[in-house]
Amino acid sequence: MSSRFQAIYDIAALCAKKGLTHAVLCPGSRCAPLTLAFTRHQDISCRTISDERSAGFIALGISQETRQPAILLCTSGTAAYNFAPAVAEAYFSRRPLLVFTADRPVEWIGQQDGQTIYQTNIYGNHVKKTYQLPQEYDHADNQWAIIRMVNEAINVSRQEPPGPVHINAPFREPLYPKPNEVFGFSNSIRVTEDHVSSFELDNAQKIVIEEEWRTYNNVLLVAGQLDADDALINSLANFFRNHNVPIVGDIISNLHPIEKVVRRADLFLGNCPEGILKTLKPDLLVTFGNSTISKSLKLFLRKHPPATHWHIQPAGEVADTFQSITKIIRATPTSFFVFLSSIPRIDNFENQKQNNYNKLWEVEERRANRSLEDYFPPQDFGELELANEIINSLPPKVNLHLANSMSVRYANFIGLKTRHNSIRVFANRGTSGIDGCTSTSIGHCFASDVPNILITGDLAFFYDRNAFWHNYSFANLRVVLLNNHGGIIFKMIDGPGDAPEADEYFITKQRLTAKLLCEEFGITYLKVDHKRKLKNLLKDFFEFDGTPKVLELESDLVSNKLLFENLKQKIKKSYEL
C-alpha cells in the first residue's frame, strides 16, 4: 500500500535532485511527513536541533558554507516564529534558505486546537516568496502543485540576490505511516531548472561606462560585505595593474588578499582632521557588496558626498547607504572589473592626478598602521590585543567568524593581511543581531571540516548557548570569548556610557563565565589569565585534536575602553607632529 503523503515525501527527492544536501530539522509531530521524507533520503544529511532559534542560524551557517539553500523544518505553532531572526538575517545578508513550517489544516486555525498560530506569510517581508501547499493530495493537480511550488521555491531562493523562501505545509492526521505502508520516493519527479543570467555588461553599457570613467580623477572604490571569491580577487588584481585608484575594504569584504586594500579606514577616518577628510573626498565613488562595518566611513561619505556614485549589483533592491547613488550598474563586480581592466591606462596629466589621490589614501593607511605598531602597552592586556594576537596566529586555512558587536570591530581595526589569503571571513551583518553568531559558526562546522574560529563577546555567547545543545560533533570549532561581563559597545559609543542607567539597562552587566557551560557541553576550556602564558595557550587552542575549545579572556570594561581610547588618541596625535 502506498502513502497518501507520496507527493510530500517526493519533496525530499526533489530537493536532493536540485542539489540540496543539508537539512536542519526541529522536533514535533505535525512535521512528521516531511521529517521522515528528509531523514529517509540517503542524499540529504539531516540533523535535529531542539531550539528553533539556533536551528535557524545553524541552517544559515550551512548556507554560508555551501552557498546552497539549506533546508529548515519545524512543527506548527510558535516554533515557526523562532526561525524569524535567522530568516531576517538570511534575507538581508542574501543567503538562500528553504524554510518549511508544518501547519494544521486551514479549518483548524484559530479553533484552540493547540500549537496553532497564523502561519501564512509569517515572515512578512523577510522572505523572497511564501507558498501555501495544498492540504489534500488526492487530485493529480494537487500533486502537480506541490512539486511545482517546491521547484519554484528553490529557484527563487537561488536567484540573484539569493534569500530565504517559506513553504507552509498543512498536514491532516494521521501523520505517521501505517505498518503496512510502503515508504519510498517516486521514480519520475519533475525538475524545473532555472538557467540564470551571467550578469555581464552589454556593449552599449560598456561604451557609456568607458566614456564616463575617463572623466574622473578622484575615484574611490568601496567594497561592502562579500564572500571570499578568487575570480573577483583576480579581476581586481588585473584592474589595479592599469588603474591606480584606492579601494577601501572592511575585514568582511574578504578582499584582504589584495595588497593595496585600505584596511584601516575605520581607524583613521574617525580620528583625522577635517582638512584631510576634504582631500579624501572622491569625485566618483564605486561601491559593490553588501553592508560596511565602519561608521566613520559612512559619516565621511555622507558629509563629503561624491558628485557621482556607481553601485555595482547584479539584481535586487539597492541600499543607498551613503546617500549618493547616481547610477546602478546591473553586473557582477567581477565582470565589471574585468571590463574596467581592459580600458587602457592613459599616461598623461589626468593619470597623474589619479595617482596623487591614491597616494593620499596610502598615506593615511600607513599612518594608522604605524599607530598600531608597538601600540600595546606591556603592563596591560585587553580585548583588542587578544584579537590582534589571535588574528596574527590564525592557521592558514580557516573560517574566521566575527560576532556582533565589538568583536567584528576589533577584528576590523586589526585587519587581515595578504598572507591570510586562504582565510574566509563571516559575520551576520545583514541585521547585526547578537542572537545567532555561535549557531551560525556551528552550521559551518556541520557542513565542512574547515576549522572555524569565532571571536565573540559574552552577551552574544551566552545568549546563543543552545548552539551547543545537540548531539553532533563540532570539534572544528574554536571560540575566543571576550568576556567583559556586559555589552562593552555601549561603553564605547557616545551616549549610553555616561548615563546613570548605563550598567543596568544598556551594558547589562552579567556575571557568567564559560567554565560551567564548557563542562556541560564537553568543550575544552582555556582561560587567558596572563599575557605571558598566551603563546602556549594559543598553541593548545589551535591544536585540532578532536574537541571543541573555548578560550576565555575575562577583563573589565574600563581598561578595554581605555586601551581603545588611547589608540584613538595616538592616531589623533600623529596629525599634530
Ligand SMILES: Cc1ncc(C[n+]2csc(CCOP(=O)(O)OP(=O)(O)O)c2C)c(N)n1
Ligand atoms: C538580538 C539582539 N538584541 C540586542 C542587540 C543590541 N546589541 C548590540 S551589541 C549588544 C551587546 C553585545 O554584548 P557582547 O556580546 O558582550 O559584546 P561586546 O559589546 O562586549 O563586544 C547588544 C545588546 C542586538 N544587536 N541583537
